[in-house]
Amino acid sequence: MTSNDNTTEQLLSERLSFMDIDDKTLANIRSLSSVFKQELPKVLDSFYRKMRAVPQVSRLFASEKHIEHAKEAQLRHWDEIISANYNRQYAARECRVLGYFLPARDERS
Numbered sequence: 358m359t360s361n362d363n364t365t366e367q368l369l370s371e372r373l374s375f376m377d378i379d380d381k382t383l384a385n386i387r388s389l390s391s392v393f394k395q396e397l398p399k400v401l402d403s404f405y406r407k408m409r410a411v412p413q414v415s416r417l418f419a420s421e422k423h424i425e426h427a428k429e430a431q432l433r434h435w436d437e438i439i440s441a442n443y444n445r446q447y448a449a450r451e452c453r454v455l456g457y458f459l460p461a462r463d464e465r466s
Contacts, residue, residue: 365445368448369448382441383443384441386439390439393435394439397432401428405424409424
């Protein structure tokens with residue numbers, strides 16, 4: 358593990374601590390996984406049905422395939438969250454999606 362890896366692990370730990378997410382919280386999130394996996398597709402179907410009905414929003418999607426891709430990305434995103442496996446790989450994926458990188462420790466203010 359490199360120094361940068363240690364910094365990232367420390368930042369993740371600090372962020373989880375800030376949000377009061379401890380091992381018990383992670384276990385509770387994981388215990389709800391099957392409910393989320395069962396209900397989320399229905400929730401997203403309803404959400405995207407509403408999105409299609411609003412012209413200002415529906416035009417953000419080029420096609421039905423584009424909407425399906427967005428739904429699949431949402432399912433993957435929520436699967437990551439409910440896995441409660443918040444580690445370096447999780448942080449790297451989320452930062453890529455959000456378009457930023459975790460700063461090195463000495464870059465934080």
